[in-house]
Amino acid sequence: MARIVMKFGGTSVADLDRIRNVAARVKREVDAGNQVAVVVSAMAGATNQLVGWCEALSPLFDAREYDAVVATGEQVTAGLLAIALQSIGIEARSWAGWQIAVDTDGQHGKARINGIEGEVLIERLSRGQVPVVAGFQGIGPDNRITTLGRGGSDTSAVALAAALKADRCDIYTDVDGIYTTDPRIVPKARKLAKITYEEMLELASVGAKVLQTRSVELAMKERVRVQVLSSFSDAPGTMVVDEDEIVEQEIVAGIAYSRDEAKVTVRRVPDKPGIAAAIFVPLAEANINVDMIVQNVSEDGTTDMTFTVGKTDLAKAQATLEAVRGAIGYAEFSTDKDVAKISVVGVGMRSHAGVAGTMFKTLADRGINIQVISTSEIKVSVLIAAEYTELAVRALHGAYDLDAQ
Amino acid sequence: MARIVMKFGGTSVADLDRIRNVAARVKREVDAGNQVAVVVSAMAGATNQLVGWCEALSPLFDAREYDAVVATGEQVTAGLLAIALQSIGIEARSWAGWQIAVDTDGQHGKARINGIEGEVLIERLSRGQVPVVAGFQGIGPDNRITTLGRGGSDTSAVALAAALKADRCDIYTDVDGIYTTDPRIVPKARKLAKITYEEMLELASVGAKVLQTRSVELAMKERVRVQVLSSFSDAPGTMVVDEDEIVEQEIVAGIAYSRDEAKVTVRRVPDKPGIAAAIFVPLAEANINVDMIVQNVSEDGTTDMTFTVGKTDLAKAQATLEAVRGAIGYAEFSTDKDVAKISVVGVGMRSHAGVAGTMFKTLADRGINIQVISTSEIKVSVLIAAEYTELAVRALHGAYDLDAQ
Numbered sequence: 150m151a152r153i154v155m156k157f158g159g160t161s162v163a164d165l166d167r168i169r170n171v172a173a174r175v176k177r178e179v180d181a182g183n184q185v186a187v188v189v190s191a192m193a194g195a196t197n198q199l200v201g202w203c204e205a206l207s208p209l210f211d212a213r214e215y216d217a218v219v220a221t222g223e224q225v226t227a228g229l230l231a232i233a234l235q236s237i238g239i240e241a242r243s244w245a246g247w248q249i250a251v252d253t254d255g256q257h258g259k260a261r262i263n264g265i266e267g268e269v270l271i272e273r274l275s276r277g278q279v280p281v282v283a284g285f286q287g288i289g290p291d292n293r294i295t296t297l298g299r300g301g302s303d304t305s306a307v308a309l310a311a312a313l314k315a316d317r318c319d320i321y322t323d324v325d326g327i328y329t330t331d332p333r334i335v336p337k338a339r340k341l342a343k344i345t346y347e348e349m350l351e352l353a354s355v356g357a358k359v360l361q362t363r364s365v366e367l368a369m370k371e372r373v374r375v376q377v378l379s380s381f382s383d384a385p386g387t388m389v390v391d392e393d394e395i396v397e398q399e400i401v402a403g404i405a406y407s408r409d410e411a412k413v414t415v416r417r418v419p420d421k422p423g424i425a426a427a428i429f430v431p432l433a434e435a436n437i438n439v440d441m442i443v444q445n446v447s448e449d450g451t452t453d454m455t456f457t458v459g460k461t462d463l464a465k466a467q468a469t470l471e472a473v474r475g476a477i478g479y480a481e482f483s484t485d486k487d488v489a490k491i492s493v494v495g496v497g498m499r500s501h502a503g504v505a506g507t508m509f510k511t512l513a514d515r516g517i518n519i520q521v522i523s524t525s526e527i528k529v530s531v532l533i534a535a536e537y538t539e540l541a542v543r544a545l546h547g548a549y550d551l552d553a554q
Numbered sequence: 555m556a557r558i559v560m561k562f563g564g565t566s567v568a569d570l571d572r573i574r575n576v577a578a579r580v581k582r583e584v585d586a587g588n589q590v591a592v593v594v595s596a597m598a599g600a601t602n603q604l605v606g607w608c609e610a611l612s613p614l615f616d617a618r619e620y621d622a623v624v625a626t627g628e629q630v631t632a633g634l635l636a637i638a639l640q641s642i643g644i645e646a647r648s649w650a651g652w653q654i655a656v657d658t659d660g661q662h663g664k665a666r667i668n669g670i671e672g673e674v675l676i677e678r679l680s681r682g683q684v685p686v687v688a689g690f691q692g693i694g695p696d697n698r699i700t701t702l703g704r705g706g707s708d709t710s711a712v713a714l715a716a717a718l719k720a721d722r723c724d725i726y727t728d729v730d731g732i733y734t735t736d737p738r739i740v741p742k743a744r745k746l747a748k749i750t751y752e753e754m755l756e757l758a759s760v761g762a763k764v765l766q767t768r769s770v771e772l773a774m775k776e777r778v779r780v781q782v783l784s785s786f787s788d789a790p791g792t793m794v795v796d797e798d799e800i801v802e803q804e805i806v807a808g809i810a811y812s813r814d815e816a817k818v819t820v821r822r823v824p825d826k827p828g829i830a831a832a833i834f835v836p837l838a839e840a841n842i843n844v845d846m847i848v849q850n851v852s853e854d855g856t857t858d859m860t861f862t863v864g865k866t867d868l869a870k871a872q873a874t875l876e877a878v879r880g881a882i883g884y885a886e887f888s889t890d891k892d893v894a895k896i897s898v899v900g901v902g903m904r905s906h907a908g909v910a911g912t913m914f915k916t917l918a919d920r921g922i923n924i925q926v927i928s929t930s931e932i933k934v935s936v937l938i939a940a941e942y943t944e945l946a947v948r949a950l951h952g953a954y955d956l957d958a959q
Contacts, residue, residue, distance in 0.1 A: 156951060163609060165607060165610050168611065169611070179760075200629065202570060202630075202634055203634065203637055204568060206573065206574070206634060206637045206638045207637050207638070207640065207641035210637045210640075210641075210821055211636065211637060211640055213647070214633040214634075214636045214637045214640075214647070214648055215633070215637075216633075217629060217632065217633035217636075217648050217650065218630050218633035218637075221626035221627075221629050222626075222628050223602065224622060224626050224648070225607075225623050225626050227622065228608075228619040228620070228622035228623035229607055229611055229619075229623060230622075231616065231619045231622075232608055232611045232612050232615045232616060232620075232623075233611045233612070235612065235615075235616055235619075236611060236612035242618070242619070243622050245622065245654070245699075248697065248698070262791070292653065293653070294650075362855045371785060384792065479734050
């Protein structure tokens with residue numbers, strides 16, 4: 150007997166038939182003698198609709214209200230799945246984040262889980278009941294609903310697995326594992342049987358949308374064994390594991406891309422000490438994540454600063470920059486949403502030189518201009534014009550010998 | 555300065571433009587110096603969709619899960635309206651039922667409000683903040699979300715008005731007041747400037763869907779001045795008031811109809827003491843409201859029992875009857891959903907004879923067969939085949955001289 154957290158994403162619960170399918174999968178694990186807790190996302194499309202409404206009413210919406218609105222999607226799925234489970238003889242009950250409670254900090258719209266009170270659910274599990282937990286949400290110190298950011302249900306699932314001391318956290322999604330890149334762009338992409346937490350972390354953070362970044366961080370920290378698999382097939386998935394569990398390590402594990410960022414260029418900033426802080430501290434205070442940052446060499450005592458933010462934060466970033474214009478004294482700023490970030494990821498990079506060089510040459514050979522570069526120990530990312538996304542990903546997949554035979 | 559509760563129904567918040575329109579109406583009251591709390595329903599169609607999903611997954615769904623699913627509709631509207639209000643400079647925040655809290659009993663799906671803790675909201679009102687309360691919901695003794703039954707947001711609004719000691723409870727809806735009957739059926743229907751609580755109560759209970767029955771009961775008990783008016787026009791509405799506020803009382807105030815009930819006939823029940831209890835106690839224990847009840851005269855020691863239940867309770871009623879078949883010993887039962895209840899209502903009936911006689915003769919003249927009759931002090935109701943609904947309502951409207959000149 151094992152204790153398992155099963156998490157089902159939006160496409161896995163997109164309609165009533167799929168919710169019934171999920172119920173049948175849960176029943177299979179229960180019938181096998183396992184203790185099962187389930188975490189669900191909103192039905193595919195529901196969250197986008199709710200977010201769209203908030204944005205349409207006010208681009209600078211109150212994140213506390215956004216959370217109250219958007220968290221309903223998961224609450225609906227949890228209730229429906231509980232009904233579906235009961236209808237096939239499985240004892241189940243739904244739990245909203247505030248009921249458990251899933252305690253989070255007060256950063257509405259992108260809250261972090263401080264802890265989950267697992268005792269009540271463990272007691273229910275021991276009685277054979279299946280808790281169906283609304284993912285993506287918790288409750289903040291202000292007693293208001295918080296959400297964890299897009300894809301936050303993965304983090305809910307991993308945090309729950311840690312709180313329940315589960316043997317495994319199975320993340321059911323619409324793909325049957327982690328691939329060397331997006332198979333919709335590169336049909337020759339290969340499924341990985343195993344991937345390290347660190348690679349998964351980099352892939353998640355650069356836009357491979359299979360798992361939310363924070364869920365991988367948390368899994369790594371809490372040593373939760375995560376499996377990514379499809380709710381539509383019985384094929385084995387990809388296990389996310391420690392590096393020492395992988396015997397034959399490739400240099401590059403995968404190529405990721407993201408079209409979720411926008412580029413902001415602030416021109417003719419006075420080039421003096423403290424000017425970067427003058428720009429980025431207000432952005433941080435406005436709770437805006439800044440990703441890539443490039444500062445040009447100085448000319449005439451001024452410089453240009455380029456950085457990227459999430460497209461959803463762009464309006465807020467623009468407002469923030471306008472507000473501090475006097476303090477910074479820049480000439481103008483421009484924004485560009487038509488950009489894509491392409492990343493090459495692999496723990497093997499640590500011991501193999503030339504990975505970045507191969508990337509730059511491959512892109513240059515296709516005539517693709519690199520706008521911004523950033524690197525980490527196991528990753529190289531570049532920002533390019535969005536229209537070259539597929540071309541770049543395909544070319545790099547071939548260049549690193551990742552194409553399936 | 556007055557303290558006002560404004561309640562907006564589903565059609566008033568059906569889309570973002572209408573939510574903006576509601577925000578503008580709220581702003582008008584705030585700008586006039588009033589303290590305003592708002593209660594909202596789900597966006598039109600949202601509740602039906604959620605209910606439909608629950609029913610499709612399991613006709614005998616768990617009412618606790620149904621509540622968790624269905625209550626989300628109002629939570630969405632409350633958050634969206636708070637955003638819309640903020641965007642036009644009104645300080646506002648949304649409140650889910652469990653946050654206030656709206657304490658209810660544990661009858662999931664049709665809970666009753668035990669009390670509302672008004673202190674926090676009164677404090678917010680005094681600071682100029684507009685609380686936007688998700689209607690239709692509360693929290694039960696089991697710490698789970700409860701809902702108040704269809705139309706429950708009206709009751710939420712009246713209960714809130716009582717808790718906040720509001721001067722008025724304005725119920726905004728898609729009609730601009732209470733009419734002598736449904737104007738969609740009888741174009742000559744007249745709007746009433748005033749109506750008594752008792753008449754409104756009978757009209758609500760027999761299917762005039764403008765206000766939920768319990769909201770009128772509560773308004774009468776708590777002496778809350780209720781106004782029914784349209785969110786789409788500035789026409790004066792109908793005030794629901796004490797009988798002594800109305801100078802010239804008509805004999806009949808209005809004609810109502812309902813197609814929400816189904817008829818159940820239990821045949822060849824042993825005619826002995828306690829048999830009615832044997833049928834209706836289990837139905838009550840299953841939380842099914844039974845409305846009209848008729849028992850035929852006995853024949854061969856058995857009798858037929860006919861009664862009506864809400865169509866949504868019909869499946870549960872059938873299951874309940876099957877379960878007690880052995881204990882009751884009836885021969886068979888049949889059900890009929892194609893029925894309508896037509897009611898004539900007016901406090902003037904108390905002092906005027908012949909109202910029922912006029913009703914029966916009018917229907918007989920049109921060849922409409924009466925299946926069941928029930929009466930109260932100020933109401934006569936009959937059950938007829940649904941296909942005659944419009945004909946019956948029009949004929950009665952004319953018979954009691956209610957047609958507008």
